[in-house]
Amino acid sequence: MLVLTRKSEESVILGGNIEVKVLSVRGDQVSLGFAAPNSISIYRKEVYEAIQEENRQAATRGDDAVKAIRKALRRNGDDPDASAEPRAS
Amino acid sequence: MRAIEDKTREGETGTCHRRLLPAINPGDVFFFPEGVTGFEHIRGLSVNWGDDTQPFLFLKALIPEDLTFACIDPFLVCPDFEPTIVGSDLKRLGLTHSNQAVFLGIVTLHEDPALATVNLRAPVVLNRRRRIGRQLACGPAIYPLKYPIGHAVCGAYAGHALRKPPIEECANCSASGVCSFYADGACYCDTGKEG
Numbered sequence: 563m564l565v566l567t568r569k570s571e572e573s574v575i576l577g578g579n580i581e582v583k584v585l586s587v588r589g590d591q592v593s594l595g596f597a598a599p600n601s602i603s604i605y606r607k608e609v610y611e612a613i614q615e616e617n618r619q620a621a622t623r624g625d626d627a628v629k630a631i632r633k634a635l636r637r638n639g640d641d642p643d644a645s646a647e648p649r650a651s
Numbered sequence: 652m653r654a655i656e657d658k659t660r661e662g663e664t665g666t667c668h669r670r671l672l673p674a675i676n677p678g679d680v681f682f683f684p685e686g687v688t689g690f691e692h693i694r695g696l697s698v699n700w701g702d703d704t705q706p707f708l709f710l711k712a713l714i715p716e717d718l719t720f721a722c723i724d725p726f727l728v729c730p731d732f733e734p735t736i737v738g739s740d741l742k743r744l745g746l747t748h749s750n751q752a753v754f755l756g757i758v759t760l761h762e763d764p765a766l767a768t769v770n771l772r773a774p775v776v777l778n779r780r781r782r783i784g785r786q787l788a789c790g791p792a793i794y795p796l797k798y799p800i801g802h803a804v805c806g807a808y809a810g811h812a813l814r815k816p817p818i819e820e821c822a823n824c825s826a827s828g829v830c831s832f833y834a835d836g837a838c839y840c841d842t843g844k845e846g
Contacts (some may be wrong), residue, residue: 601684612687613798620720620721620759621690624717628719631704631760649711
C-alpha cells in the first residue's frame with residue numbers, strides 16, 4: 563500500500579482524474595472529499611464488502627436458480643401437481 | 652371480503668406487473684459499466700423470466716462467467732420502498748429523472764425457500780431505454796441487505812406462494828382469508844391497516 567501523509571486542505575490525485583482531498587481532521591475523524599468522473603463509484607469499504615458478500619451468496623450457476631424457484635413455488639401450492647398459472651398483467 | 656380478495660389478487664398483481672415487466676422485454680441485454688459489486692468484470696447481463704417462476708426474474712451474465720442472479724421487484728416485497736437516487740447516480744445511468752429508473756432486488760435463495768431474502772440496500776437500477784444497469788447503494792441505510800421475502804409474495808400469488816402468510820395478525824386479512832402483502836410485521840392490505 564502506498565502511504566502518503568497529508569494535512570487539511572491537501573489532496574492526492576489518482577489516475578490523473580480522481581482527486582481525494584483531506585477536508586478536515588477532528589480528533590480521530592478525517593473528513594475526505596472526492597472528485598471523480600461519474601463512471602467511478604465510491605463506497606465506504608465496509609459497505610462495499612458487505613454488498614460484495616451478499617452478491618456472492620446470491621450468485622448461482624447454470625439453471626440452479628430457476629430450478630430452486632420452481633421447486634419452492636410448487637412446494638407451497640395446495641395441489642402439488644398443479645403448475646403455476648400465468649397471471650394476466 | 653370477497654371484493655378485497657379479488658382486488659388483492661388482480662389489482663395488486665396488476666400493479667406489480669405494470670411496474671416492472673412491461674418496461675422490459677425478456678431477453679433484453681443491459682450494459683453494466685461496472686458490473687455488479689464484486690463482479691465488476693461482468694459487463695453484459697440479460698433480464699429473463701418465465702411464467703412458471705413469477706414473480707422472480709433472472710439477471711444472467713453473458714460473459715465471461717456462467718452466473719445468474721435471481722431477482723424480484725423490490726416494491727412487490729416492500730411496498731413502501733423508497734430508494735434515494737442522487738444526481739450523480741442518475742448521470743451514471745444516463746437518466747434525466749429518477750422515475751425513469753427500473754429497480755430489481757437481487758435475491759439470496761435459501762434451502763428453505765421461506766428464508767429467501769432480497770437486497771434492498773443495494774438494488775440493481777436499470778435505464779431501460781438505454782439498456783444500462785448498475786448496482787447502487789441507494790439506501791436509505793435502514794434497508795437491509797437481507798430483507799425477508801417469504802411472506803411478502805404470498806397474497807398476490809396465493810396458491811403458489813413461498814409460504815402461507817401469518818394472516819391472523821391483521822383483522823382485515825384474517826377475515827378475508829388472504830393477506831395482500833405481509834412483510835416485517837406490517838400488513839399492506841387495501842385498508843392500510845398495520846398488522
